[in-house]
Amino acid sequence: MAQLWGGRFEKSTDEEVFAFNASINFDKKLFKVDVQGSMAHAAMLCKCGILTEDEYRSIREGLEGILRDVESGELLITSEYEDIHSFVEAVLTDRIGDPGKKLHTGRSRNDQVALDMRLFTRADIDEKDGLLYDLLKCLNSLMQQHMDTIMPGFTHMQKAQPTTLAHHLGAYFEMFRRDRERLADIRKRMNYSPLGSGALCGTTYPLDRDMTASELGFEGITRNSMDGVSDRDYLVEYLTALSLIMMHLSRFCEEIIIWNSDEYRFIELDDAFSTGSSIMPQKKNPDIAELVRGKTGRVYGALMSMLVTMKSLPLAYNKDMQEDKELPFDAMETVASCIRLFTGMIETASFSSERMRSSAGGGFTNATDLADYLVNKGVPFRDAHGIVGRVVLHCVDRQKSIEELSIEEFKGFCELIDDDVYENIALENCVRRRITKGAPSKDAMSDVIAENTAYLDVSNEGRSPF
Ligand code: ARG
Numbered sequence: 001m002a003q004l005w006g007g008r009f010e011k012s013t014d015e016e017v018f019a020f021n022a023s024i025n026f027d028k029k030l031f032k033v034d035v036q037g038s039m040a041h042a043a044m045l046c047k048c049g050i051l052t053e054d055e056y057r058s059i060r061e062g063l064e065g066i067l068r069d070v071e072s073g074e075l076l077i078t079s080e081y082e083d084i085h086s087f088v089e090a091v092l093t094d095r096i097g098d099p100g101k102k103l104h105t106g107r108s109r110n111d112q113v114a115l116d117m118r119l120f121t122r123a124d125i126d127e128k129d130g131l132l133y134d135l136l137k138c139l140n141s142l143m144q145q146h147m148d149t150i151m152p153g154f155t156h157m158q159k160a161q162p163t164t165l166a167h168h169l170g171a172y173f174e175m176f177r178r179d180r181e182r183l184a185d186i187r188k189r190m191n192y193s194p195l196g197s198g199a200l201c202g203t204t205y206p207l208d209r210d211m212t213a214s215e216l217g218f219e220g221i222t223r224n225s226m227d228g229v230s231d232r233d234y235l236v237e238y239l240t241a242l243s244l245i246m247m248h249l250s251r252f253c254e255e256i257i258i259w260n261s262d263e264y265r266f267i268e269l270d271d272a273f274s275t276g277s278s279i280m281p282q283k284k285n286p287d288i289a290e291l292v293r294g295k296t297g298r299v300y301g302a303l304m305s306m307l308v309t310m311k312s313l314p315l316a317y318n319k320d321m322q323e324d325k326e327l328p329f330d331a332m333e334t335v336a337s338c339i340r341l342f343t344g345m346i347e348t349a350s351f352s353s354e355r356m357r358s359s360a361g362g363g364f365t366n367a368t369d370l371a372d373y374l375v376n377k378g379v380p381f382r383d384a385h386g387i388v389g390r391v392v393l394h395c396v397d398r399q400k401s402i403e404e405l406s407i408e409e410f411k412g413f414c415e416l417i418d419d420d421v422y423e424n425i426a427l428e429n430c431v432r433r434r435i436t437k438g439a440p441s442k443d444a445m446s447d448v449i450a451e452n453t454a455y456l457d458v459s460n461e462g463r464s465p466f
Pocket of ligand 1: 023027083109110113317319321322
């Protein structure tokens with residue numbers, strides 16, 4: 001049991017209490033950002049005359065050594081320490097002696113952990129942004145390949161109108177693009193340094209908070225020290241953004257699972273992204289899509305837990321806040337692997353244009369187009385709707401598609417129908433005529449894809465490499 005405190009205690013901590021209170025088993029993830037924060041803090045203490053040059057050099061070299069040794073595996077982060085902050089300070093003091101004891105001047109673990117979580121979350125936001133970027137790139141290239149791939153568009157899971165695979169995928173492009181924008185918003189709002197907030201009421205030392213903030217890449221400093229140590233809004237916002245990413249992935253996965261079924265066969269998943277059954281030799285299951293769908297609940301769980309943990313917490317720091325780590329870390333990792341695997345899964349899948357085209361041929365997906373044809377011949381839309389409804393009923397009884405009716409049959413429903421009806425209700429033409437912005441015609445889609453490409457070119461600039 002290695003602790004940073006103990007002077008006012010007459011008894012040592014109960015072992016189970018120590019273990020219950022400790023966070024090292026999960027906050028060791030913060031090791032690198034903790035050292036990074038301490039380096040900036042020490043540099044600032046030196047600049048403000050609180051540490052001598054020699055003390056600062058010794059602290060900096062000590063921290064560099066700890067970083068190196070942990071990364072090489074020579075130094076292990078063990079559970080004899082209460083948390084990652086205690087570990088770094090204890091090892092530092094062990095290695096460099098007295099200057100190590102001065103590192104914590106003008107700092108509390110409260111502002112230290114607040115800083116660490118922000119640095120960690122900010123880096124994680126950048127990682128997710130990169131993964132979403134790769135997914136968007138993959139989607140845009142699939143869209144380019146499938147502008148002519150006719151498929152049924154669905155409402156209520158019933159075939160509704162003909163569209164293209166590019167158009168369908170384009171809907172997901174929009175969702176993931178919004179997800180990136182949400183991340184950028186959150187990053188902007190949370191990018192302020194809480195370091196220097198102390199335990200809750202700042203500090204009596206003349207610290208230069210702006211210096212550490214700019215050193216650590218923050219836009220500025222938090223403006224109230226109580227808020228600085230106790231604000232976890234950005235985690236709630238981030239978990240919300242992660243939940244929405246998962247919501248989008250889960251909707252897409254659900255469709256992939258349906259499309260991959262024997263009944264649809266719109267898509268065939270690559271062997272490398274499918275799994276088998278221990279009993280049924282013929283099976284090739286879409287487990288990755290199902291798992292991504294399933295893990296959505298887990299990420300929503302982390303969001304709920306964070307909201308409930310923070311509910312009614314009085315100012316300022318309370319130990320409840322230590323619960324801001326395990327589930328959020330789990331959510332961050334889960335979402336990273338879900339986006340990565342999902343991208344690999346759709347990148348390697350093959351889409352069956354034939355199956356999609358023939359499916360779009362059933363279900364009277366061109367019924368709206370027949371009504372529009374009648375409107376163009378002067379029939380009021382509501383009447384046209386009624387006529388086409390009767391045409392469809394007739395076709396259902398005879399197990400025919402609309403375009404299989406003879407011109408005589410058509411005329412039985414409306415005298416205005418001529419031979420040009422066949423051309424008007426051919427699926428390719430139904431799609432071609434959907435020219436409004438955002439609709440599936442090739443012209444409209446080409447514009448969107450060109451915009452997507454420009455967006456991807458621009459938004460790749462200045463993206464942090466990882
Ligand atoms: N492990 C703690 C946490 O994650 C660090 C802050 C501890 N502060 C305190 N006053 N006990 O929240």
